Amino acid sequence: MHPKMxxxxxxxxxxxxxxxxANAPTPETLFKLAENTTKVTIGHNLFTVMAFxxxxxxxxxxxxxxxxxxxxxxxxxxxDTDWGRHxxxxxxxxxxxxxxxxxRFFDDHKVIIGLGLxxxxxxxxxxxxxxxxxxxxxxxxxxxxADDIKIATLITLGLGFALPA
Numbered sequence: 306m307h308p309k310m311x312x313x314x315x316x317x318x319x320x321x322x323x324x325x326x327a328n329a330p331t332p333e334t335l336f337k338l339a340e341n342t343t344k345v346t347i348g349h350n351l352f353t354v355m356a357f358x359x360x361x362x363x364x365x366x367x368x369x370x371x372x373x374x375x376x377x378x379x380x381x382x383x384x385d386t387d388w389g390r391h392x393x394x395x396x397x398x399x400x401x402x403x404x405x406x407x408x409r410f411f412d413d414h415k416v417i418i419g420l421g422l423x424x425x426x427x428x429x430x431x432x433x434x435x436x437x438x439x440x441x442x443x444x445x446x447x448x449x450x451a452d453d454i455k456i457a458t459l460i461t462l463g464l465g466f467a468l469p470a
Contacts, residue, residue: 310346318346319459332467336368339440339460347453349442351375351422354430356438356468357393364393364439367468374420381412392427396436398454401425402447421445428457432465440464 310318322342329335340352351371355364362384369375383389388410391397401410404423408414417425424447430438440461442449 315346315456318342319456322460323463326463333368335464335467339464340370342460343442343457346456347442348448349444351420351443353441354438354464355441357436362389362393374416392429392439393436396429396431398426398428398458400449400454402449417443423447424449426453426457428454428461430461430464430468437465438468
């Protein structure tokens with residue numbers, strides 16, 4: 306389980322992220338900043354960013370903290386899935402806290418569980434009210450909360466500029 310930070314430290318980390326994100330020279334730099342900020346404020350063992358293709362109802366990986374297991378460029382079809390409707394169509398974050406949740410949400414559940422991951426938080430990245438991607442945190446123990454979603458949602462505001470519309 307990831308030790309939780311106090312509110313003042315979280316705000317300091319978010320301010321640091323915002324200042325550095327505003328000057329990030331590349332999307333990769335911005336994604337790495339988000340990975341590092343979520344690591345210390347929320348906690349994760351795997352961090353990815355996916356771009357959303359609304360016409361195909363697919364997501365494509367733009368960034369991965371584990372490119373060997375989850376390479377950039379990988380695609381996932383989300384048409385006619387509960388996860389796709391919830392996160393991509395309705396624009397709502399989702400938390401999973403068990404291997405059963407992982408199996409229910411993801412076709413690649415064997416890889417995820419094989420990495421020892423059983424907790425997930427997927428947060429839509431929006432631009433002007435439209436979902437354009439997702440920020441995804443996975444961990445070995447279930448600890449994600451509604452407060453973590455609040456922190457993650459603030460971080461996704463900075464990522465919207467790095468993804469195609």
